[in-house]
Amino acid sequence: MSFSRSLKNKAQTIWEAGYHHPFVQELGQGTLKKERFQFYLKQDYLYLLDYTKVYALGAVKCKDEELLQRFVEIQHSILTTELALHRQYMKQFDIDFNELKTTPTSLFNRTYTANMLAVGQTGDLAEILATILPCAWTYYDYAMGLKEKYADQLEENFYKSWIEMYANADFLESFSWFFDTLDTLVENKSVIEKQRIEAIFTASVEFEYLFWEMSYQQNLGILHK
Numbered sequence: 001m002s003f004s005r006s007l008k009n010k011a012q013t014i015w016e017a018g019y020h021h022p023f024v025q026e027l028g029q030g031t032l033k034k035e036r037f038q039f040y041l042k043q044d045y046l047y048l049l050d051y052t053k054v055y056a057l058g059a060v061k062c063k064d065e066e067l068l069q070r071f072v073e074i075q076h077s078i079l080t081t082e083l084a085l086h087r088q089y090m091k092q093f094d095i096d097f098n099e100l101k102t103t104p105t106s107l108f109n110r111t112y113t114a115n116m117l118a119v120g121q122t123g124d125l126a127e128i129l130a131t132i133l134p135c136a137w138t139y140y141d142y143a144m145g146l147k148e149k150y151a152d153q154l155e156e157n158f159y160k161s162w163i164e165m166y167a168n169a170d171f172l173e174s175f176s177w178f179f180d181t182l183d184t185l186v187e188n189k190s191v192i193e194k195q196r197i198e199a200i201f202t203a204s205v206e207f208e209y210l211f212w213e214m215s216y217q218q219n220l221g222i223l224h225k
């Protein structure tokens with residue numbers, strides 16, 4: 001197995017813990033309390049805005065035109081397609097879009113994006129791909145898992161369009177790009193440099209787990225309790 005494809009196995013324990021987190025499972029069953037999803041939606045919207053900036057930092061470091069185009073394309077699709085679905089759900093929840101302007105970004109949310117933005121500022125392209133990849137890969141993997149596991153309940157599931165957006169076969173193409181690019185970028189790296197990339201990847205998988213937990217607990221941070 002190639003270096004990039006084996007990263008999931010390196011983070012296996014936390015990867016599986018994320019899939020089995022009650023937030024994810026209840027989403028698949030359609031039983032997730034609306035307040036929890038509302039909390040998640042608002043935090044995730046704020047998260048995604050910062051997340052797209054990591055692509056911008058990656059774009060700055062691209063020497064290759066095709067790579068540059070990919071970074072910009074993925075950034076654009078998050079800012080359009082993914083955020084559009086969030087806005088759609090917000091409407092269904094009667095969340096006024098302006099509410100976001102006064103919604104504090106939770107302490108943990110800021111920690112996660114600050115970590116990625118730091119890798120974006122200080123890391124090379126391989127490290128940047130390692131920090132952003134779990135965001136896309138865990139969602140695809142979990143959504144595919146949920147779609148299959150709860151197939152017989154999917155039609156009545158309020159969260160169906162959320163699951164279907166992430167369990168989208170079109171993503172596969174972008175993953176092969178992620179994997180192949182990362183594998184090329186690590187070709188001449190030492191064992192220690194590769195271990196650092198694995199650690200960056202695993203940290204983002206852990207952050208993903210904690211994002212579910214934060215949303216389940218609707219935890220903005222100590223000062224907001």
Ligand SMILES: Cc1ncc(CN)c(N)n1
Pocket residue numbers: 044047048082134135136139208211
């Ligand atoms: C926290 C988080 N991680 C990943 C994704 C999927 N792009 C997301 N919307 N939010």
